[in-house]
Amino acid sequence: MKPVQDSRFPFLVGIDGGGTGTRAVIARRDAPTVELARGEAGPSGLALGIDQAWQAIEAATTRAFAAAGHALDWSACVVGCGLAGVNHRRWRSAFIAMAPASLPVLAVESDAYTTLLGAHGGAPGVVIALGTGSIGLGLGIDGRMRMAGGFGFPSGDEASGAWLGLHAIGHAQRAVDARGPCDAFARDLLAAAGVRLEDGLATQDEAAERMREALLDWVVGASQSDYASLAPVIAAHAVHPVAAALFARAGREVDAMVAALDPHGHLPLALCGGLAPVIAPFIAPVHAPRRTPARHDAAHGALMVAWRAASDV
Incomplete structure (x- = not known):
């Protein structure tokens, strides 16, 4: 410059x-x-x-x-x-x-x-940006720009914070309805959504109904940023079967973006954004030799x- x-x-x-x-x-x-x-x-x-x-x-x-x-x-x-x-x-x-x-x-x-x-630094390479949303972009040695993903929340933004939150909140919904366990993961998701934990969760009594109404209010009004705010909770419970399955799927989504942007696997690859360190362990090991830290x-x-x-x- x-x-x-x-x-x-x-x-x-x-x-x-x-x-x-x-x-x-x-x-x-x-x-x-x-x-x-x-x-x-x-x-x-x-x-x-x-x-x-x-x-x-x-x-x-x-x-x-x-x-x-x-x-x-x-x-x-x-x-x-x-x-x-x-x-x-x-x-x-x-x-x-x-x-x-x-x-x-x-x-x-x-x-x-x-x-x-x-x-x-303006040189050829691939980035996968993983934050509230997600998108992949690649600049080839021929100067051609390619994009993968980036269709926006809620239909796209795979492997992003909002995407993780959108899929994880179902675990809390099933807990409120007694369709699934009210385990620590469900309780932490509910707390992050501002839902007060009430007694009688596993029944259809007044307390459970109040929780259901509170969670429904949150879901109806939740923005992309609100769903992304659940990502730290999901990361904290990464070994939970539901969270682990989400992270494994997120890794596959990143793999697909990388393959679309650099099908021959020749370009340096940078994972960027606040969720990059969380998602990185779940991407395919074949990308490891090309991984490089972002310059800026x-x-x-x-x-x-x-x-x-x-x-x-």
């Missing part, structure tokens, strides 16, 4: 926005590889709403600038965003349309793309997007 010698818009901002949180990284335009500071805020995945996305991005960016000793001034920034949900064209268009009026340059890519840029995170990949956009103005 060579510096852009231009006094306009002196700051680069890289945004990594997903269903769990938002991270902003800032750098000077004349020193694009030197991180000045970063800030964090709530989720900005576009499926959760365009207004919420911009609020989270502004909050994270404000905190980053404050950490660097500056006030946020959008007019001085070139912003690169890597966001969950931008493959949905209507959401992407709405997001761009709601950008601050004073922001001179905004480049928007998927969070998978910025994860790929960060992980391999998705926020730095978004910073690269901002730098490239700055080079065009």
Whole structure:
């Protein structure tokens, strides 16, 4: 990354926005590889709403600038965003349309793309991003980009936190109905969903009915992020038969994405995202020789997007 010698818009901002949180990284335009500071805020995945996305991005960016000793001034920034949900064209268009009026340059890519840029420094490789959602992206030596998964929650996002939570909550539902055991795993899932444990669980008495109603209320209103919040509980009970089967299936889903992106098995492979360490033991051992740690995170990949956009103005 060579510096852009231009006094306009002196700051680069890289945004990594997903269903769990938002991270902003800032750098000077004349020193694009030197991180000045970063800030964090709530989720900005576009499926959760365009207004919420911009609020989270502004909050994270404000905190980053404050950490660097500056006030946020959008007019001085070139912003690169890597966001969950931008493959949905209507959401992407709405997001761009709601950008601050004073922001001179905004480049928007998927969070998978910025994860790929960060992980391999723009070089050919494969990334499987495993967080609230999931997606696979590969850049071949021929420059061709391939994508696997990424169809979104609840129909897609295999092996993600939300996917794990969606499938695991059934264990708690069966426990409430006495269709299955109310074991420690079920109790912890219920507690994570905010359902108070009542006496008389194995009967159809008033206490059990209150639990059923509380769990139903949670399920009806649960978002992608809410389901993903169950992932730590599932990981804590990884040896439980239900959880173990889910993780084994998650590993197979990752294997399928890798095979689709790199059928000949030649490219370096990086597993990224908060769930990557949890899922990694369940992927096929054949991938081990190609596994490589990510060079940088998705926020730095978004910073690269901002730098490239700055080079065009």
